Amino acid sequence: MPHTSVLIDGTAVPRNLGGVGRYVEGVVSHLTEPGLDVHLVVRPGHVAHFRTIAPTVTVHAAPAWTDSVPLRLAWEQTGLPALARRLRVDVLHSPHYTFPVAWRGGSVVTLHDATFFSNPEWHSRLKRTFFTWWSRRSLRTRPVVIVPSAATATEAARVVRGIRADVRVAPLGVDRSVFHAPSTAEVEDARIAATLHEGAPWIAFLGTIEPRKNVTALLDAYAAVRTARDATGSATPWLVLSGARGWDAAAIERLDALQETDHVVEAGYLPIEDLAGFLGGAEFVVYPSLGEGFGLPVVEAMAAGACVVTTRRLSLPEVGGDAAVYTEPDAVDLAATMARLLDDAELVSSHRSAALRRAADFTWDATAAVHADAYREVAR
Template sequence: MPQLTVLVDGTAVPRELGGVGRYVEGVVSHLTDPALDVHLVVRPVHAPHFAAVAPHATVHTAPGWTDSVPLRFLWEQTGLPALGRRLGARVLHSPHYTFPFGWRGGSVVTLHDATFFSNPEWHSRLKRTFFTWWSRRSLRSRPVVIVPSAATATEAARVVTGIRADVRVAPLGVDRAVFHEPSTAEVEDARIAATLPEGAPWIAFLGTIEPRKNVTALLDAYATVRTSRAAAGADTPWLVLSGARGWDESAIARLDALQPDEHVIEAGYLPLEDLAGYLGGAEFVVYPSLGEGFGLPVVEAMASGACVLTTRRLSLPEVGGDAAVYTEPSADALASAMTGLLDDPSLVASHRAAALARAASFTWEATAAVHVGAYESVAGGAR
């Protein structure tokens, strides 16, 4: 039987990889079925990385000018289908909402999130306009659309009419080489990377500073916890935020006004190799999101052996299961839940053990298997 030639478009992966980068990396590196002839096209900045993590795939480099976002979309509509035809690809996988209209082979599109429809206030006007337009087109015109959670599939069905796509759920995986129970040395390396004082315990947050991450409520809750514990003569671990600044102006204003004696550190991007130590070495990880398409930081924290405090919004209970601790996202509820964990080390320990067991069920092999099924189902036809 001849191999099925699949072309994956990785040109939308951001320079720092980020969520979509982790997704493309995780899926493509596990598309090792010998029945597949896998091709991946990326921007020049990413070519060496993907060639290293997916040696079984043929990595192609898009023109350097695709670093420009408008020009990347132009290339996607023209150069990408031309590359697919030249390779004899029967399937084109577009892993980040958009796809070339001129492609006549099998087509699979991944939609990571439906909150552009359900909660537009969490996104900039440009992003919500762009992504709702492309999400509708994908759901109405592509044969198969992949989403990372049942919650995202349900939300898409609720808000988009005329869906023709076969919507398939492929929960994301976690890289055990990166996210694992950390050694003492890895915890200390993470402490240094986060600029924490020697010996200081910490509470960890991982994510972009954007409205849905609910960082303002987290900062308010943390201040309440510190005040109440200080009145009782108890110390409180530092709060460390790791991730890029997004468009949450309220949270950013609060962060800019922080004083050193408030014991909050904005660590920015931490190196990937420090994340297991950062997450697993924390007293607990708090992820107070108002809603996610999946919530990869929750899985990554659980795989690092962390007790995770999160919310029951959208996909997060699918990810956390019984292993996570849940709270309402208000500052008062967060403060109460954080205090409860700080006052009950045995509860934290039990959730650490449950987290490791829960995280074991999220594998990139399982994610890739859903993708292989999608590729095979669209290979014979076009839309």
């Protein structure tokens, strides 16, 4: 097999390693095929982490000033191709939409989402303008573009004219050392991290508070379920939201108005070591998204043995398969689905078992194999 060398640009990985960070971690730590020489460039604060998780990869430090987003983008256009030339790599992989325009060597770009085109109202004006421009440029000028789902590939083909790239689907994987059926101790640790009272059951949501996550409908549905159950004397688990506040002003206004008597906890970012306990320890996990490029929280929740409620929008059925419980994204149908699960422990248990089986289909080895094939093809 011919020798292929690749440089992966990890400088877009955020400080907390979320989002694209999970993707880069999963791929680089599993690119171990013989004949593949992998280089990764990251910002200085991430060097030690990636050297630990990917010992077969040569990790390089970008300049410290790439912590600034505008300066990072400028370095991407100048310093990154210079590094690629110095290393004499066959392929430069840009894992987050943007790439150095002047690079004339082998090129692979990852597009995580096509909703900047199909549903621009879910994104800020700046983000949708920026990412649609780069997505079009990638699809029209790069030899290979990698996407995480068939739904994203379909959306891209529907809304972008003149696609020349070979678009390849690489579903994301899940780290079994982090996401697994939790022990009793892990569930209790997650309860403490989420500031829940001892013994209190909970319903979990994991994701950024942004319009597509549909948090307002979730809050409306949960309030309706509580009201109905209170009328019959039935207790309702608390609703716990984990994730950063994004740009969903309506949902944030609702969250700011909540009282403790509403039984909703906004836990913010939970440490990654607590996520298995948080997801697997919940009565069930609700992810009522209006559409995703992939939907990694659904796979992670299934790997933790959770019963997952989600929608049939875009890629989510590809991920959930027959293991997820599906609902329409409106508050009325969501409330009915949540109430049904609270009243049917056997149904929840069956979906927990199915979730563990389904999650086993998503491995970072398989994701990395698609990338390795793409690198070799582009190098040829």
